[in-house]
Amino acid sequence: MSSPAESLIEITGLSMRVSGLAVLGSSLAGIPLGIALAFSRAASRRWWNTVVQTGMALPPVVVGLLLYLLLSRSGPLGDWQWLYTAEAMILAQVILTLPFVIAVTASSVGSVPGELFWQLRVLGATPWQARLAVLKEARSGVLLAVAAAFGRSLSEVGAVMMVGGNIEGHTRVLTTAIVMETRQGHFALALGLSVVLMSVALAINILIVRLQGRAVS
Amino acid sequence: MSAPPSLEIRSLRHSYATGFVLQIDQLDIPAGETLCLLGPTGSGKSTLLKLLSGLETPGSGQIQLAGEPLSGDRIEQLRRIVLVPQRPCLQSATVRQNVEFGLKVRCVRPAEIARRVTAQLENCRLTALADRPARTLSGGQLQLAALARTLVIEPDVLLLDEPTASLDPGHVEVVEQLVSEERQRRPLTVVWATHNLFQARRMADRVALLLEGRLIEDAGNAEFFDQPHDQRTAAFVAGRMIY
Numbered sequence: 255m256s257s258p259a260e261s262l263i264e265i266t267g268l269s270m271r272v273s274g275l276a277v278l279g280s281s282l283a284g285i286p287l288g289i290a291l292a293f294s295r296a297a298s299r300r301w302w303n304t305v306v307q308t309g310m311a312l313p314p315v316v317v318g319l320l321l322y323l324l325l326s327r328s329g330p331l332g333d334w335q336w337l338y339t340a341e342a343m344i345l346a347q348v349i350l351t352l353p354f355v356i357a358v359t360a361s362s363v364g365s366v367p368g369e370l371f372w373q374l375r376v377l378g379a380t381p382w383q384a385r386l387a388v389l390k391e392a393r394s395g396v397l398l399a400v401a402a403a404f405g406r407s408l409s410e411v412g413a414v415m416m417v418g419g420n421i422e423g424h425t426r427v428l429t430t431a432i433v434m435e436t437r438q439g440h441f442a443l444a445l446g447l448s449v450v451l452m453s454v455a456l457a458i459n460i461l462i463v464r465l466q467g468r469a470v471s
Numbered sequence: 472m473s474a475p476p477s478l479e480i481r482s483l484r485h486s487y488a489t490g491f492v493l494q495i496d497q498l499d500i501p502a503g504e505t506l507c508l509l510g511p512t513g514s515g516k517s518t519l520l521k522l523l524s525g526l527e528t529p530g531s532g533q534i535q536l537a538g539e540p541l542s543g544d545r546i547e548q549l550r551r552i553v554l555v556p557q558r559p560c561l562q563s564a565t566v567r568q569n570v571e572f573g574l575k576v577r578c579v580r581p582a583e584i585a586r587r588v589t590a591q592l593e594n595c596r597l598t599a600l601a602d603r604p605a606r607t608l609s610g611g612q613l614q615l616a617a618l619a620r621t622l623v624i625e626p627d628v629l630l631l632d633e634p635t636a637s638l639d640p641g642h643v644e645v646v647e648q649l650v651s652e653e654r655q656r657r658p659l660t661v662v663w664a665t666h667n668l669f670q671a672r673r674m675a676d677r678v679a680l681l682l683e684g685r686l687i688e689d690a691g692n693a694e695f696f697d698q699p700h701d702q703r704t705a706a707f708v709a710g711r712m713i714y
Contacts, residue, residue: 369560376524377573377620378550387572391563 261422266450269427272340272414273407276347280355280403283348285396288359289389293371306360309353317349318416325417338419343427346413351403358402362395363388394466401462408455428454475627475658476537476551477502478523483532485522493518493684495532500677502537505654505661507675509668509707514681516664517557520630523662524554536628550577553626557633559617561605566597566616569605573624587623595619595649611642618646622653629653631663635670647674668708672696680704 291302323329325337336342366388374384389396411429418425420434428451435444478500486492493515500506508516521527522534525541525548534541536548543549553573561569567588574584592598595615600608608616614634621629629650635643647670653659665671671678671692678695680687680703688695688704699705 367560369556369558370562372526373556373560374562374572375526375549376554376556377576378546378553378624379572379576380546383576387562 262447262450264423265426265428265431265447266454268340268425269408269429269451270454272343272347272427273404276344276351276407277400277404279344279348280351281400284352284355284399284403285359288356288396288399289363289385291356291360292363293385303357303360306353306357310357312350312353314346314350314410314412315416317346318413321346321349321413321417337417338421338425340418340425342417343414343425346417347407347410350410350413351407354403354406355399358399359392359396362392362399365395366391397462397466401459404458404462405455408451408458475503475660477535478628478660478662479535479538481533481535483522483529483534485518485527485530485532487518491515491518491684493522495519495686498679498686498689500660500662502660503658504676505650505663505674506677506679507671508662508664508679508681509666509671510664510681511666513683515684516681517632518684519681520554520632520662520664523628523630524552525549550624551626552628552630553621553624554630554632555614555617555621555634557636559613561608561613561616561620563604563606565602566605566608566619567592567601569616570597570620570623573620577624591619591623594622594652596645611638611645614638614642614646615649618649622649625657626659628660628662631661631665633664633666636666643670650674668696668710680707 291299291306294302321342322337324331325334325342326332327337334341336345370391371384371388374387375381379387409429411433414425414427415430415433418427418430420426420430426434428447432444432447432451435441435447480495480498482497483495484492485494491513508519510516518527522529523541525534525536525543528543536551539548541548562572570588570591571584574587579587589598592601595618597612597615597619600612600616605613605616618634631650635646638646650661650663651674654661661674663671663674675692675695677689677691679689680695680701682703688699688701690700695704696708699708
């Protein structure tokens with residue numbers, strides 16, 4: 255059995271790993287999708303916007319339930335054997351954070367004056383060069399999208415509890431540990447874990463705010 | 472240095488959902504000349520410039536650049552033509568970085584970019600503002616920066632969409648001087664949309680009058696102002712309301 259300090263380090267490390275990989279996944283998929291949505295002239299654009307914004311309100315327990323059914327041994331993805339693993343928790347977090355990244359990226363890129371894209375094209379930029387330049391203008395907002403996704407991922411408890419199972423040394427993260435300690439009446443420990451969780455969130459956000467400062471200067 | 476191309480417009484027709492229709496049967500802009508497009512707001516000057524830039528495709532008819540049909544799909548052709556808009560939109564970077572943009576997208580070598588940008592900033596009286604964020608510039612300075620980012624590319628065709636419309640006389644003079652100097656320095660075809668009769672008289676080799684999307688008159692500078700063929704041109708030149 256590991257010492258409390260070792261457990262804390264392990265839980266914090268797993269929280270960081272799950273949230274970090276989830277945000278990496280949702281950013282890799284969500285930023286290009288957000289750009290595509292912002293530049294889209296398709297009639298279905300409004301419909302997609304509605305879908306993405308609805309996705310931002312997805313209840314974590316619903317995502318957890320659906321993933322549980324998909325990943326359970328008798329479910330369609332049962333062969334993956336992901337239930338009660340960190341991979342299932344990461345997948346749940348990607349699903350929950352992806353709409354944030356798409357919506358905030360699309361909104362940031364969409365807030366850059368439309369005239370800029372056209373004027374850059376007139377200066378000889380190819381459509382992709384002009385799009386990249388517009389994205390650069392919106393980079394502060396894109397960083398905000400990543401920060402919001404990380405915040406949601408780090409503080410999420412419902413879905414990771416359902417598909418991760420809060421197994422000690424395996425799938426226990428800061429949020430699920432706080433819930434468990436509270437249920438057991440270990441309030442001091444739960445508060446201590448909360449302080450650690452808040453500190454991690456604060457450190458990550460300070461880093462992102464600094465990057466945003468660099469992006470706008 | 473390549474020779475400046477001519478622009479030829481044949482049976483051009485372009486319409487918008489608002490009901491506005493631009494219709495020009497024939498308009499030739501000879502290589503190396505400056506054509507001033509005159510006409511009131513909404514006459515089709517900006518629409519014509521957008522079509523000449525190649526980024527908007529005409530509904531029907533053809534625009535030819537140096538004898539070849541202008542196509543929005545041919546980037547090498549598009550890069551010979553640059554448009555300076557009335558209200559420039561610069562990137563939220565420094566003035567220098569904005570001026571570098573057109574050369575960077577053309578993959579010009581960094582040393583060459585640095586040399587040309589420094590020279591162009593000086594040419595456009597922007598050296599002192601080179602490292603300032605573009606968003607802090609005044610209207611006149613912004614237009615000079617827009618002209619600098621255009622001239623540094625050394626386009627063959629320069630399209631100017633009322634670039635001095637909202638500038639004070641001092642900046643108007645600088646813009647006119649910069650375009651004149653550029654024309655003296657190298658072969659350049661210019662199409663300049665303006666409301667300003669006096670500016671057209673100062674800058675143009677040829678002048679064309681557009682009214683409600685139609686080409687009313689196209690003539691040499693002296694002929695346009697001194698012996699116009701159309702009554703509406705005569706009235707416009709005399710300063711009377713014709714719209």
